[in-house]
Amino acid sequence: MPKILLTVVKNIFRKPFTVKYPYVKVEPPEGFRGAPVIDKEKCIRCWLCIKACPDRAISVNKETKKPSIWHGRCTFCGECAEACPTRAITMTKNFELATFDIQQARSE
Amino acid sequence: MEVLDFFFNSLVFPGLLFASLIGLLYVGIDRKVTGHMQHRIGPPIWQEYLDVGKLMSKEDITPHAAQSLVFNVVPLIALGAVVTVMLLLPVYSAQPALATVADLIVIIYLLNIPAICLMLGGYSSGSPFGSVGAARHVVQLFSYELVFILVIIAVVTRVGSLNLTTVVGYQAQHSWLILDWRLIPALIAMFTSIQGKLMRVPFDIPEAESKIVHGAMTEYSGPKLAIWRVVYDIETLVVAGFIAALFLGGPVAYTIGGVQIPGVVDFLIKTLVIVLITTTLRNIMARLRIDQALKFYLTFGALLAIISLVLVLVVP
Amino acid sequence: MTFVVPFGPQHPALKEPEYFRFEVKGEEIIDLNVRLGYIHRGIERALQERSYLHNIYLAERICGICNVAHTTAYCQTIEQLANIEVPDRARFIRTILCELERIHSHLLWAGVAAHEIGFNTLFMFFWRDRELVLDLKEMISGNRQISASNTLGGVRRDVKPEYVPTMLRVLNKLEKETKYYIDVCTSDRTILARCMGVGVLTKEDAIKLCIVGPTTRASGVDVDIRRDDPYAAYDEISFKVIIEREGDVLAKVIVRLREILESIRIIRQALKALPRGPLRTKVAPKIEPNEALGRIEAPRGELLYYAISNGTDKPERIRVRPPTYANIPSFKPMFVGGTIAEIPIVMASIDPCFACTDRVTLVDSHTGKARVVSFDELRGRRK
Numbered sequence: 153m154p155k156i157l158l159t160v161v162k163n164i165f166r167k168p169f170t171v172k173y174p175y176v177k178v179e180p181p182e183g184f185r186g187a188p189v190i191d192k193e194k195c196i197r198c199w200l201c202i203k204a205c206p207d208r209a210i211s212v213n214k215e216t217k218k219p220s221i222w223h224g225r226c227t228f229c230g231e232c233a234e235a236c237p238t239r240a241i242t243m244t245k246n247f248e249l250a251t252f253d254i255q256q257a258r259s260e
Numbered sequence: 261m262e263v264l265d266f267f268f269n270s271l272v273f274p275g276l277l278f279a280s281l282i283g284l285l286y287v288g289i290d291r292k293v294t295g296h297m298q299h300r301i302g303p304p305i306w307q308e309y310l311d312v313g314k315l316m317s318k319e320d321i322t323p324h325a326a327q328s329l330v331f332n333v334v335p336l337i338a339l340g341a342v343v344t345v346m347l348l349l350p351v352y353s354a355q356p357a358l359a360t361v362a363d364l365i366v367i368i369y370l371l372n373i374p375a376i377c378l379m380l381g382g383y384s385s386g387s388p389f390g391s392v393g394a395a396r397h398v399v400q401l402f403s404y405e406l407v408f409i410l411v412i413i414a415v416v417t418r419v420g421s422l423n424l425t426t427v428v429g430y431q432a433q434h435s436w437l438i439l440d441w442r443l444i445p446a447l448i449a450m451f452t453s454i455q456g457k458l459m460r461v462p463f464d465i466p467e468a469e470s471k472i473v474h475g476a477m478t479e480y481s482g483p484k485l486a487i488w489r490v491v492y493d494i495e496t497l498v499v500a501g502f503i504a505a506l507f508l509g510g511p512v513a514y515t516i517g518g519v520q521i522p523g524v525v526d527f528l529i530k531t532l533v534i535v536l537i538t539t540t541l542r543n544i545m546a547r548l549r550i551d552q553a554l555k556f557y558l559t560f561g562a563l564l565a566i567i568s569l570v571l572v573l574v575v576p
Numbered sequence: 577m578t579f580v581v582p583f584g585p586q587h588p589a590l591k592e593p594e595y596f597r598f599e600v601k602g603e604e605i606i607d608l609n610v611r612l613g614y615i616h617r618g619i620e621r622a623l624q625e626r627s628y629l630h631n632i633y634l635a636e637r638i639c640g641i642c643n644v645a646h647t648t649a650y651c652q653t654i655e656q657l658a659n660i661e662v663p664d665r666a667r668f669i670r671t672i673l674c675e676l677e678r679i680h681s682h683l684l685w686a687g688v689a690a691h692e693i694g695f696n697t698l699f700m701f702f703w704r705d706r707e708l709v710l711d712l713k714e715m716i717s718g719n720r721q722i723s724a725s726n727t728l729g730g731v732r733r734d735v736k737p738e739y740v741p742t743m744l745r746v747l748n749k750l751e752k753e754t755k756y757y758i759d760v761c762t763s764d765r766t767i768l769a770r771c772m773g774v775g776v777l778t779k780e781d782a783i784k785l786c787i788v789g790p791t792t793r794a795s796g797v798d799v800d801i802r803r804d805d806p807y808a809a810y811d812e813i814s815f816k817v818i819i820e821r822e823g824d825v826l827a828k829v830i831v832r833l834r835e836i837l838e839s840i841r842i843i844r845q846a847l848k849a850l851p852r853g854p855l856r857t858k859v860a861p862k863i864e865p866n867e868a869l870g871r872i873e874a875p876r877g878e879l880l881y882y883a884i885s886n887g888t889d890k891p892e893r894i895r896v897r898p899p900t901y902a903n904i905p906s907f908k909p910m911f912v913g914g915t916i917a918e919i920p921i922v923m924a925s926i927d928p929c930f931a932c933t934d935r936v937t938l939v940d941s942h943t944g945k946a947r948v949v950s951f952d953e954l955r956g957r958r959k
Binding site for chain 1: 629630631632637707711719724732756765766
Binding site for chain 3: 297298299300461462464473543544545546547548549550551552
């Protein structure tokens, strides 16, 4: 009890460890695996990403014939980014992916 | 005029409005300080107002299995009881708002009513968690109440009067009872007792969330839960005010540099200090088991109170 | 007169749904039945449907908290299956990740245990320091929790030299804090009142019931896969196996906290001895018919993977035996004779992870019959 009392009293005068998250953002470190995005210019349609994806989250858009990633299935493992021969897929630092519009849960 | 005064007293100051505003603020401060003690930001100090406001706007639900009359009425009875105690406490001067012949025994009884109401609410809710919580409440009530009453007996023996106004007046003439070394054990016992009364760690056994959800309050939701929260918050203020009156000389009006500071400011400072002490206590301990709590109160707590009582009687 | 107290599937003390039936006489528990299977997810069957590489990410999701342990065990088993040698650097990085995960898992558990006994301040302190470990994991692997670092034949990400000073600084801080926690937990009266002599598992029972991990080490059984059957780089690192004799909840707390100190020492050594070299070797997608058994010391105890290959790129069968499944029999000696009020903390004391446990077999302990539910049956129910 006395030991923890000392710490507790000390903590009142210290800066809190937590941050007010939605107002204060903490930048993820370099190499963070956030939402993957596809650079359509670089894509050569080799479909290696579709083979690499363990969740079958990548599908081919019928109109544009380009891959698109559905975040609803994506587990952000980064295998597609590793598999891509032209580095067309990159992992961004964006992790705030909640949305009301299902079309936005997709990296085209 | 007397009728108007009565209504003003019971509904505005120091009754319902004042007590709930200050009570909610104090519990908000308690939560904020708890947050900082745990090295986090914690909610803003007005969080309690937001919580109660939100609960008030929710749908009022009475469970199918509940005894609806008892279940719905007990929060209001409890609210009435704590507000009445507020009227009987010296808030702005030694004289309470309700200047009747009510003495300490009435306050002791009234302070028990919220606990009894909670028990009834728990038993009538038809939920097993409610019943278990209520049963634990009974056990806990019998343990902390003994200590509480023994402490009051010690103080009353020291002063020689059962009237709270006289107790406060005595302290104004002589000195605060906290400065009397014979009553120090009683004060410590008092703090252990109110930890149980306010259901704070280590004695929050009746609502231990990891075991029995929220104890007797499990089935309450919406406005009824909001009333329970207000009751709890006012009870925090009332108990703090009661200790302030017993040990810290109650509200005293000062004059500093020609400026009159009313007694109510003194009351607020003293009660806040007491609330902060209970906050610190609840943050440095683990919850005891119900049998350990009973044992603690019936040995350690009661012993301290009795030591004080004996000292008061024996040492001149 | 005895009566039955149901505990679960929905209960605030259980973070995951499981059902326990306590037969009680007054406050005393005289018997206990466990019924598992509420969160069966059909993962073992699903593992047979995917290729070896894709299975890593499925195995990772058997348990979120010990995901590195699961992938390490899985990769190790498949590497045995295909006779692949893992590069030295990858072995050391696996060790570092495993130990970081052990620290975070033990801190998480200690926080939950502190919450169970109503000590919210300590709960917040434990989780505050867990945040530091999660930040390290995020830095190394790219995510706080699910590291996705292991792959067949090595690891995917390097521990870069510029990480090392940060890691050492955080580890020093953690070491200081952990020593403080051990001090608090062994001296605080209220913690002692709640934990000492509660839920005792004797050494005989622990050996008889084949209990694993910190639960059994708290009872004085000297078992640790890291030392007994070294994997990753543990054979090149010196460390102590932490043993306590009492077997009560307090001993389990102390064992885990002291293991954190030991883990910090292991990470320091691994960082110092980190050899240069490649991170991964190439693995052919198809594996010849073979069978292999891999086991590692997950934070909760011995984690066992068994795999059979059939020449295709998909496994014939993979069996997972997570530590919680092995530890469930210990509930009986720990609970019987105790009181109802002790249930939450004793239940928490083995660090149960039921999501790991519920994968294939439903055991109805009421009738004593065990029944295996097939994937088709599960699918049939859903229709």
